[in-house]
Each structure stands twice: as C-alpha cells, then as structure tokens.
Amino acid sequence: MVIQAGVINGDVTINVAPDPLAAHPVPLMATVTLAGAGRHSEHSDLPNGVYTPWSISVLVEGRSAQAVILHRMRVLVVDRRRVSFLPDRGDSGMYPSVLASREFTLNLNAEEPSLYARNGQPDFPFTVHASDPELFEINPGVYEHEVDWRLALDWSCAGRHGTITLPENGMLRYGPERAYTIPE
Structure with missing residues (x-):
C-alpha cells in the first residue's frame, strides 16, 4: 500500500476499526423489565407464604467484543414503609424467557437485603460482551412492607471500572x- 500526501493536519487512521469502548463511558447496557407474580412455596429460598409480587429481569449486554466483568449486584433500599393491610394473594405464574437466565432470590423484608443465587446456580462474577449477554431473573419477596429500591451493578473492563444503577432513571x-417503576 502506498499513501502519498502533502501536508496532514491532525490524526490519520488507516484500516483500523474504531474502538466502540471509547465512544461510551460505560461498556455495557442493561434493560430492566417486570413480569409475573406468585407465592413462594416450601421449596423456595424465602419463607413459606412470602409473596413475590413480580419478578424483575435484568438483561446485561456488552457494547463490544471486549469482555466486561460483572463483579456483583447489590440492593440499594431507598425507603421502606410498613403496610397497614395484607391483601389476599393469588398466583398468576411467571413468564418464561428464551435466553437462559441466572436466577436470584431477594428478601426485601431483611434489614439489609442481599441477592442469593437460586437452585445451586453460579454466583457473581459473570462476564458479558456484545455476542454473549446475561439475563438475571430476580425474585424479590416482600410481605409486611412497601419498599422503594434499586440495583447497583459493579463492573470492570479494560482497566476501567464503575457501577450502574438500575433502573437508570428511577x-x-x-x-x-403491587410492583411498579417510579421515574425520577
């Protein structure tokens, strides 16, 4: 290859793909969705009868082929209030996912809630990249309280590290x- 130029002002890049990580301060993206409802049984990690109003799905994807290490996911409780009523709870089932998921249990009644891998599944750390996402299914249990909360996902990639908060805006x-998201 021959390149001939008179005067060049600025950088020159030849046959090099742009670095997709340089364009984004966070090398991953996450999507949060709510689905299903039901009551925990004696085979659950939560006490029998503790109600799971909804499960939360967190899909984490890398932005490039560079692996992103997901170190841990933490629960950030913003507020907790005792409810004055305990309604009758029916079962409505869960919606299955096409992508194999990592299942976690979360007891929001605990003073300091933590995520626990279910059914002998692996726990953090995990890795993601553009062609290998991870889907986390979190089954929170709550009975006597109404809890406002978020998830914090700690990550590292190519010498950088950070935390994303989910949902991003709320x-x-x-x-x-009941379960729903509250926008900020």
Whole structure:
C-alpha cells in the first residue's frame, strides 16, 4: 500500500476499526423489565407464604467484543414503609424467557437485603460482551412492607471500572400485590 500526501493536519487512521469502548463511558447496557407474580412455596429460598409480587429481569449486554466483568449486584433500599393491610394473594405464574437466565432470590423484608443465587446456580462474577449477554431473573419477596429500591451493578473492563444503577432513571416500588417503576 502506498499513501502519498502533502501536508496532514491532525490524526490519520488507516484500516483500523474504531474502538466502540471509547465512544461510551460505560461498556455495557442493561434493560430492566417486570413480569409475573406468585407465592413462594416450601421449596423456595424465602419463607413459606412470602409473596413475590413480580419478578424483575435484568438483561446485561456488552457494547463490544471486549469482555466486561460483572463483579456483583447489590440492593440499594431507598425507603421502606410498613403496610397497614395484607391483601389476599393469588398466583398468576411467571413468564418464561428464551435466553437462559441466572436466577436470584431477594428478601426485601431483611434489614439489609442481599441477592442469593437460586437452585445451586453460579454466583457473581459473570462476564458479558456484545455476542454473549446475561439475563438475571430476580425474585424479590416482600410481605409486611412497601419498599422503594434499586440495583447497583459493579463492573470492570479494560482497566476501567464503575457501577450502574438500575433502573437508570428511577426506582422500583414493591409491596403486597403491587410492583411498579417510579421515574425520577
């Protein structure tokens, strides 16, 4: 290859793909969705009868082929209030996912809630990149409280590290028989 130029002002790049990580301060993206409802049984990691108003799905994808290490996911409780009623709770089932998921249990009644891998599944760390996402299914349990909360996902990639908060612009509100997101 021959390149002939008179005067060059600035950088010159030849046959080099742009670095997709340089364009984004965070090398991953995450999507949060709510689905399903049901009551925990004696085979659950939560006490029998603790109600799971909804499950939360967190899909984490890398922005490039560079692996991103997901070190841990933490629960950030914003507010907790006792409810004055305990409604009758029915079962409505869960929606299955096409992508194999990592299942975690979360007891929001605990003073300091933590995520626990279910059914002997692996726990953090995990890795993601553009062609290998991870889907986390989190089954929060709550009975006597209404809880406003978020998730914090700690990551590192190519010498950088950080934390993303989910959902990005708001929080989740869980209580007996209801679950929804609250925008900021």
